[in-house]
Amino acid sequence: MSFTAADVKNLREKTGCGMMDCKKALTQTDGDFDKAMDFLREKGLATAEKKAGRIASEGMVDIVVEGNVAAMVEVNSETDFVAKNAEFKEMVANIAKQVIATNPADVDELLASKFVGDNSVTIKDMITEKIAKIGENMNLRRFARFEGNVVDYIHMGGRIGVMVKVEGDVTDADAKEAARDAAMQIAAMNPAYLDKTTVPAEDVEKEKHFILAQMKEDPKNAGKPDNILEMMLMGKINKFYEQNCLNQQEFVKDSSFKVEKYLASKGVKLVDFVRFEKGEGLEKKSDDFASEVASMIK
Secondary structure, three states, X not given: OOOOHHHHHHHHHHHOOOHHHHHHHHHHXXXXXXXXXHHHHHHHHHHHHHHOOOOOOOOEEEEXXXXXXXXXXXXXXXXXXXXXXXXXXXXHHHHHHHHHHHOOOOHHHHHHOEEOXXXXXXXXXXXXXHHXXXXXXXXXXXXXXXXXXXXXXXXXXXXXXXXXXXXXXXXXHHHHHHHHHHHHHHHHHOOOEOOHHHOOHHHHHHHHHHHHHHHHHOHHHOOOOHHHHHHHHHHHHHHHXXXXXXXXXXXXXXXXXXXXXXXXXXXXXXXXXXXXEOOOOOOOOOOOHHHXXXXXXX
C-alpha cells in the first residue's frame, strides 16, 4: 500500500510525532494509517519508558465542574514549563472529565479506562503520547470527585486546587461567595480537618502525648497541681483545633469571625473539602534546568 505526503502530514497532525517518524511508520506498515498510529504509539511507549525514572514534581492541579459533579486531578511533570503548554493543560482537563464520566475507584482504574472522547485510547495511552511528544516524564498522581453542591478554587494557575462540598443550595450569590471564601481559606491555611468533631481520637491522643512531654520538660511547670496542668493541656488542645480545623480557624478575611460562624452568617454549611497542592511531598528535582539545557546544545 502506497502513501502520499498528505498522509504523512495527517499522521503528524493526529499523533504530534515528527515528520520523519511518521514517514518511517507509514513505510514500515505499508501505508496502513491505523497500523502506523499503533507503530508510533509503541515507539512512544518505548520513549516514555526511558523517561519514567526521571523526577516529576512540577505540573499542575486542575478542576472541572459539570452540572453537580466536580473532579480535581493532579498531573506531574519534570518542569513548570510544561504546565504552561496548551496541550498539557487540555490533557489534564480531559482526565478530570474522565473522572466525572467514569467515577473510577483509583488511579490504576482511571489509567486503564478508555477515554470517553476517543475509545481507541486509554488514559495511560494519552499520557504516554504526551510524554513522547513533549519529551518529559509525566505522572497522574491523584484525583478527587464530589457530587452535589460544589464550589471550586484554583490558585496561581494550578499550584493549589480546592473543592468544597456544601449542604444546601449555593445558587444564592452571597452563599456562593462564602463557599468560595472557605475554599480560599483552605488554600491559604491548609487545615487538616473540617471540624474538631472530625479529628480522629488517635490524633488527639497523639497531640496530648506531645504536649504533656513538652510540659514536663518545662521547669516552670514543676510543682503545679494536676488541675492546673489539665487546664493548660486543654488550652493547648483548643489551640491545636484552631490551627488545624477549618471551622475553628480565624477567618483570614475578617479575624473577628471563626470560619464556622462566618459561613453560618451566610447560611452555608460545609460538608467536606479536598485540597491538592502540586508536588507536595514529592522529591524535587535538584538539577539546574538551565545548565541541563546548555549542556544539551554544546
